[in-house]
Amino acid sequence: MTLSAALARIAPSQTTAMTDRAAALRAAGRDIISLSVGEPDFPTPPHVIAAAKAALDAGDTRYTPVAGTPRLREAAALHFKRDLGIDVPPRQVIVSAGGKQAIFHALLATLNPGDDVLIPSPWWVSYPEIVCFAGAEAIALPTTAAGGFRITPDQLEAAITPQTRWLLLNSPGNPTGAVYGAEEIRALGAVVARHPQMLVLSDDIYAPLRYDGGQHATLAAQCPELASQVLTVSGVSKSHAMTGLRIGVAAGPEWLIEAMARLQSHSSGNPASISQAAAVTAFEGPQDFLADWRERLRVRRDSVVTAINAIPGLSTPVPDGAFYCMVDAAPLMARFASDEALCLHLLEHGVAVVAASAFGGQTGFRISFAADDALLDEALRRIAKALA
Ligand SMILES: Cc1ncc(COP(=O)(O)O)c(C=O)c1O
8 A cells, every 4th residue: 555645754752762672582591681761660650640530530531622721721821930930821831741742832833845944963853853743844953962962043044045944953952962152042033033023832741841940931921022932842741750741832923723623623622631730730739759860861861871882982961961872872873774774783792772863863872861870870781891
């Protein structure tokens, strides 16, 4: 059977593929440590679990409004104000089945063949695939470890053409952990202001997981004059370890939120009612557990960075946020046909990581350090041994 032209343009997610492969090997009895997944290993906070159970017991099992319950849109508006400094009324907020669906709907609702989307690389795996699915072209804005994996205003200005429809900005970034400071965000905003035909998708889903102690800076808060051009994506997947509950939120101009809701009304409909009830509690309930999570992740980050940089041929900068290290293995590439071959070699030695090529890179891999401390130590020992 032939596939649609749109589907033929995209590949399955390589991060999911590696996670599935590790799980299959484990099921076959192999001892595999997976550092390929993009989710915190901490348990979902108990007050969130309790809210989900209470919603079930209350019979909260019916359709809700497509863009989310009024209660959750209000709670999400509170989250955008309190945590990101963005002032939006609930009607400018949409709730989707994960941040991924919000991004998918925003791009599908606005892109046409011939449009370009600028994406700093290394990038999150789904960005270019969604852009291609929509029939538009993904244009890489390459960044380097030496440049902190951040684009510059000049680089952005030089890349913008009349075809540019979106810039996808992700801070803290997956897979690099790069975080933009307030001044950098404002300088990028000044460029965007000169191009009113373009939109910016600011993906701040990792904002609560920063290790530099700084106040998070996001475009819609730093440049309120750009309100008509910015969609901010956030959620509870990473901040509250609720990846399986599938709730993401986005805030932006009313026309765009309505367009996303129109598409959502014919794709998934409303996000799961139980998950929405849990997300209300996630946004409105205590946030103090996050300080503990951040500290534990920071300790793991530091030990992973030290261990990686001690392995000959590997190097990684210190990521300021999220829970990933982008590891460069360029000096080792003479030994392997590709970065995927390198990752398969590591898998043979019992560690699953994701090849840099999944993120638009070439010579390395991404490690997730959202894993148990003892497992992380053992995984790093295995990587060192595999490459010795
Ligand atoms: C940068 C980034 N954005 C969005 C998402 C989507 O998160 P979810 O759909 O699980 O809420 C992810 C998940 O890995 C991510 O890494």
